[in-house]
Amino acid sequence: MPERVVDGLPRAFAELAAELDERDPLAGHRAEFVLPDGVVAYLDGNSLGRPLTVTRDRLTAFVDGEWGERLIRAWDERWMDRPTVVGDLIGRAVLGAAPGQTVVGDSTTVLLYKLVRAAVDARPGRSEIIADTENFPTDRFVLARVAAETGRTVRWIEPDPGTGVQPAEVAELLSDRTALVLLSHVAYKSAYIADLPAITAAARDAGALVLWDLSHSAGVVEVGLDAAGVDLAVGCGYKFLNGGPGAPAFGYVAERLHAEFVQPITGWMGSADPFAMGPDYVPARGIRRFLSGTPPILGMIPVEDMLALIERAGLPAIREKSVLLTEYAVAVADEVLAPLGVVVASPREPRRRGAHVTLEHEAMRSAVEELWRRGIIPDFRPARGLRIGLSPLSTSFAELATALAHLRQILAARVR
Template sequence: MSTGTITDPAPLDAADPLAAHRDLFVGAETPLVYFDGNSLGRPLRVTGPRLAAFVEQEWGGRLIRGWDERWFELPLTLGDRLGRACLGAAAGQTAIADSTTVLLYKTIRAALAARPGRTEIVLDRDQFPTDRYVAAGIAEETGATLRWIEVDTSAGVTPELLAEVVGEQTAVVLLNHVAYRSAWLADAPALTRIAHDAGALVIWDLCHSAGVVPVELDAWDVDLAVGCSYKYLNGGPGAPAFVYAAARLQDELRQPLQGWMGAADPFTMGPSYEPAPGMRRWLSGTPAVVGMLALEDMVDLLGEVGVEAVRAKSVGLTAYAAEVAAELLPEVAPASPTDPERRGGHLTLSHPAMREVTAALWRRDVIPDYRDPHGLRIGLSPLSTSYAEVRAGLDAVREVLDEVTA
């Protein structure tokens, strides 16, 4: 039970320079507590009218002319805007396409082929399941070997751990920038250097960092990166993903899913495939234009606010959540880094009853998610979450934990 020393959220919200942006999101005005913005972000209010206008005007009015007027280039123009807003990527290196799973397949296969004679794909045991599953499938297809980094599930990959496993057979190093379970924020520049020193290419999965943690792909000398757009980028369920390929590698890398949209001259419909120059070669089929509209709105907002300001609010929210949890939930163990410099935008709390607690919270319109082992994961999307919401949600966790353990 609280001793009354927890910081009052009201002054924190009053002093928050981003507080007014909360009103831009659908549902933020309701009493529902949303602790899952790291899995599916709330929609922006402008997106509904934008979708309606698209149906009536661009799709319904311009019809197939829309391809010539905007849609054909949208995966690349929006990719450039996303790269500028939150990826630290100069123009001509980011494209919107496919899903994270498909882009992981494309990038791993391309990187593996670019390192002939090397047979190992390095990744960690606690990596997001899709990363592990795709890598395992590629290993079966190609005869490559998976080389595992053993990690603490409440932490993540350190430079020391990576240095122990890379070597002359390492072709590809695949890493999560923010660990999906613990929120461990990897030292991307250091880990990239270690991979390069071993002669390998590195692929960063940015799904849990894009839009909430500053990323500097060019400055870090990253080779390839992928990420989704429906978490902190608020693109909506199933919104298309993004891929980054460093300009210095684009002529060398060939992704394996050769489709008409990535061909050098898509409308020739010729007898053989020749990849387009630049990032267009990473496209395969017809892009999901409707699926990019909500992402356009969020990229506009990020460009206005700045990802550094979003990160500052994120650190404040997770620090406050950790403070409240330590006071209200003394029997619960933190399963995330305590140092905000090593923590992304979510916080995981561990207790044997958390699966039951999560289910009960959902029935009360308090929405975290659950991750084994025993983890209640609190995802705090900075632009749509208030400090008062954090306190209300953790008060509910206290009440429900008492109920299920009584």
């Protein structure tokens, strides 16, 4: 295993990292995660969060108990309600959403399709959808397919990648032809935080629905869906909710829309009486109608564990540490890495920056490969970006400093 080093940084940055860890009120929570010796620094929590140690114990207990002992009886006893019970927990802990509006099930892609299709069908007289070219591929691909299926036109915003979609850019395209606006709350490339309240209000004033992808904000950035009057939202469970690979996603539909929305994948679990086995589909009442197939019961256990930890730590405190972590990364990049040609491709204003920082350099692809060999794990985004994903409850400042020191060593070796 590589030696843990921070000697690639000026002494002041090493001392600052130690001081920030010493003062960190959330530092004790780091020990609740699985922290293998072979990982020197993990900086990809915005792609896949670390597992909690309690989850290992709960999964074993689940196999022996709820599954192994109760078997099929567990559906009647507990499992049928898990998608809405965990959905309400997500709503309370990280979304600012009242009960009965959030449900867990399917992947983010499938839930996106369901809500996009239901939204445009609910606005039959409107022919346009607004989206941006910098959004995650799934969002763009799903939107293009729904537009083709329903004969609608996508009006594409081409935002500045570093600043993200601005309310004025949305307002310029809004009209009485707009059915839906689909945007990400936190940009997956730059970490720019969109002005969710302002954009939501503008869309609603135009009579359009708005759907927010919260995949890079749920669990690390305060959202406030109900307070902002958001119509629809989706988000994944394996990033800052630490649900593990393939963890189920969540969907939010404001209660006022339940009765008018017809979800397009009418599976048995979203019907009013799944075990009636009747000839025709009748939707369940409320948010449950947005289920389709059998819920991923196993996949909800890690998400529940992380949500419990988020509630104990408090989302405002998590966000505050997130800001400090990204500020530290930007400060090191400006002083230590910029002379080597590194450019910060994330917003400069801390409150407009999510929980990751993107650094660009022509050699980042090979640098990331070398970092992985050293047990330091960020991720690479073409063409030249290294994303430093900072999950506040599992990431220490010393860990971040060590990773940045190694990055400096690697890049400095290229210019000697």
